[in-house]
Amino acid sequence: MNTISTPKRICIDDVPNEILADIFRWVSISSANSLSTQNGLYASEVLSQVCSLWRKLAHGSPKLWTELILKVNVDTNSLNRRESLTHWFSRSRAVDIVLTLDPFRVGMQLQSVISTVCDHSNLWRRFRLSLPWAGIMSFFLIGTLCTPQLEELVVECVHSNSPAGLYPRHLAVKEGSERTVITDCGRLRKVCVALLPSFPLELLCNLLPWSGLTEVIIQKPGAHPTLIHHVFMHCKSLVRLKIWTAYWRLLDISMEPSDELRLEHLESFEVEADLRALVHILRSVQLPALKSLTLSGIANHDEELYPVQPSLAVALMELGDHAHFDLVELKICGLLDFCKTSGLQLEDLLRFLASHRGLTSLALKCRRREDAHGLLNSLSTGFLDEGNGRLAMLPKLTTIDVDGDWKE
Template sequence: MSQYLSQTRIEEQIWLEPSDVFFLRNRIFEAESQLESLESQISELIRQRDAKLVDITACRNVLSPIRRVPLEILGDIFCLSCRPDYDWRASHDIIHYTSILSSVCVAWRKAAHATPQLWSTLCINAENYPKVLRRQSGWLKEWVDRCQGRSLDLYLAFPERKSQKGQELFHSILPFSRKIRLLDILGTPSSYLPLIEHCSFPLLEEVDFEVNGFSDAYDTVELLPPQKIDALLGAPKLRFVTMREFTDLSFLTVLMLPAEQLTSLKITSDFNSSNIYVNLLHHCKNLVNLELRCHRPMDNANLPICLPLLKWVSLDGNLLEYLTAPCIEELTLWCDPDEYFHCCSRAVDAFQQRSRTTLSTLYFENFDDDDKFDDDDEEEDKIANFNEDLIAILSVFPTVSMFGIKNGSFNVNPLLRALTVDESRQVLLPKLEHLSLRIDACADYSSELKALILSRWWPDDDMGGCVSEDSHESLRLQTVALNKRYFKALEPVPSGLIILNSLN
């Protein structure tokens, strides 16, 4: 029997005595009994192991650093994790991100719901508006309730054409208009302008409207009442207005603004005359920031515009002909290449004679001398006049410490040579400390740029490191921002001078 039991494989017939059969059956019974005992012990061990795992998890749960983070800090972490990489837009799916946070665990859900700032911004794209939310009318009230005492920043995007979804969305928001601090709307005006008339905005501080869709422009006019919508006149806190108009429908033809209380006004228009916007500016006496990008000139001369509090301005240089603003600190000039640039130069000179501003920052944006001419002589003369006008504009503002060119496309070498300090002539921009060049130049300007920098730089131990030794008393250049491909041309970089990438 022992011989059989020691074999792992039996390859022949065997004969067993009755006693052998009895012995084997008893052995099987004993082994099965021992196996049952072991299995019961294993079950108990598994239960004990699971209990220990639960105990360990509970201890780790208590010891977890996230449990010891104050609720205020945890709320800040949640808010940062839900922020967009760049600017807030209607396309940013804040609903999805807050849903993920609230689904992690009960503690996180309670922490999220107890963080009002997490719910104080709502972004909705009507095209992607979830069906489940459209069926649950109460979700919006819950969202607004979680803001508690905070106001709501609302970003909405409507379909390119008027749609039922867009109107349903805005109808659901109407009851909460009293909570809105910021209203940013992109889309067809007929989806929301007729409904704004029925809204109340006691907390509204900022609006940003972008209109697109030519076919919708005419539909909107037909849907509106004969008189302009005056809902925004009842917004006592409204200070910031942005309008981007890419059709021949201007918001100002259908919407009234509380012009006297505005401090910031930004308008971009491709098809509307400047007249309608200039007429508005006559009433904006408290403006501090103005950005007016209108690509169509005025049909006729308007009365002068006086904005006594204006500090930051970005507009077509020709519009300065009508503006008086003695407190301007930063000026960005852009010029349509189809216009005669000499008019811009004259307008700037006339503006400064009236305003006598002590400008600290000046930018040229979208300046271009790449026009088409009948012959080379005419082109050469025009380019020379272009640079003379640029230099003339700079000479009007000797107090400028920051000068930059944004998205320019012209030969910058004559301008750089004019900015180079030379004892034989008066210094142009003697207070210049910061220079920024973001241009697609027609010619390499590395040698002229290096000469300019070296003429405006000297070691720290010269005259205290601030003012040059010569009679010009120009300030030392501190920073230069330019295209990265010009970095190597400036090597070795003078000590103390900071070189930056102008694309950042």
């Protein structure tokens, strides 16, 4: 939602964007100058008056309650929140909902608010749930939800930067608890989750029919390898996939090449993971329609304790061997000379590039300035077509980016 920042800030979060646009237009063109000079009113005060009139009008005009964004911030003072939410939903037709909770103010109202919002799941169009770990389980123990208008679902933690060692090994589910199951969701295409790797997988895997999704995003702090495997096994309609997973080195789990890990329609694949996870994923999956590949945020500072086999270079070549895709965009951040034996050397990268002549955009973020200079030198001296000044091995390439966060 749009908000106004002025010396006298007015809370207008409940007003839809299109209404705000009309208000801004009215203030700036029709009445702002005369009101400011004659009555001494600030624009924020004018907005406040207009918003107040709009809310009164909305009670008698249901059309003003369509296409709205409902922002619910749960706190310990939400004594009348359930009644006001029920009143709001009674006038709504389709809504985008952002349900957030301050992790330091987990009050008794959380369960009540979640229950009220879920009671009206038939109105959801886009639903975003942001809760701390202490409250995230409340959503997954609601029961059956009917969501005929739902297009996008986001379930994420608040403050997801805790060290891995502080994560609980397993989040327990009481026996006999009613699990949340989303049904009648034929419009649902995008799901984004940001949960603990120890989150109960049966709650997530049975939450919704994954087969119809076209976009899945798994954000920090990451996901258990079994969930990644589940996505590749069941989300066969995916066009875009982004995954972030870490701490696989703490788990004795790996992925092996399999024809079942094949996504026929996937065009965009982004991976942020530790090196071991990245290697296992790349060498195991088949992506024949892949157009854009991004490898970034890789962390593996303890190679001696957690050796990676095969090397990243081998895994990258195996990805191409398993399914002969034609990349258009490639982005690899901070992997050149990343580590002694498991990293990606310059000659490995050039060999991979030579097999993708259709590339138009290439971003190779280097950790060190000398790596960037060496890369550009190798590309220009070894593969430059003197006749037209273009790279002979990448004739369609129009953009090269090697910048990085270099330290002098």
